[in-house]
Amino acid sequence: MIVILSNGKVSVMISLDDVIRLETNEDSKLLVLQAKYLVQQHYTFSVRVISGEFSGKSHFCFSVNEIRRLIMDLDEMRKTLDGTTVIRDYDSDAFLEFRMLDHGHFEVGGQVGSSGDDHFMTFKFVTDQTAIQPFIIRITRHIESIGVNFVYTNYNLSCYGTNSGGGFQARDAN
Helix, strand or coil: CEEECCCCCEEEEEECCCEEEECCCCCCEEEEEEEEEEECCEEEEEEEEEECCEEEEEEEEEEHHHHHHHHHHHHHHHHHCCCEEEEECCCCCCEEEEEECHHHEEEEEEEECCCCCCCCEEEEEEEEHHHHHHHHHHHHHHHHHCCCCCCCCCCCCHHHEEECCCCEEECCCC
């Protein structure tokens, strides 16, 4: 699809339908990112959260660079069992926050929907660090599947794949 931007430039919109799940060991704790479309370097995802008895769904928009940063931050957190990273929606005050806690516990929290909307949800759930690596792999596979050049400078994610011909190729690290 061709999109004409507000500045009069023509851009291409790529429709997507990939589902990226942060899976836990409990059905009552789930984060799902469903890629909807990519315009230039900006994604729109449908984000669905299940946290205990509550659930919520909203659209998030963030750049490819923010996705790259998220992957690098999560990988560093996985290696060191320390740290926090936040990704914010470009169009509202919604956000997703990932934090390492003591003893390998991994906290996922944030806000789904804008606080200015009639309905929005803040949430937080705790899982363990084993959820991080599969989540990183799923995000990386998605980015590569649509042909976004995934270049790391001074950063090595070789445990997830090999860089062959301009893009990062994800693989399970087993």
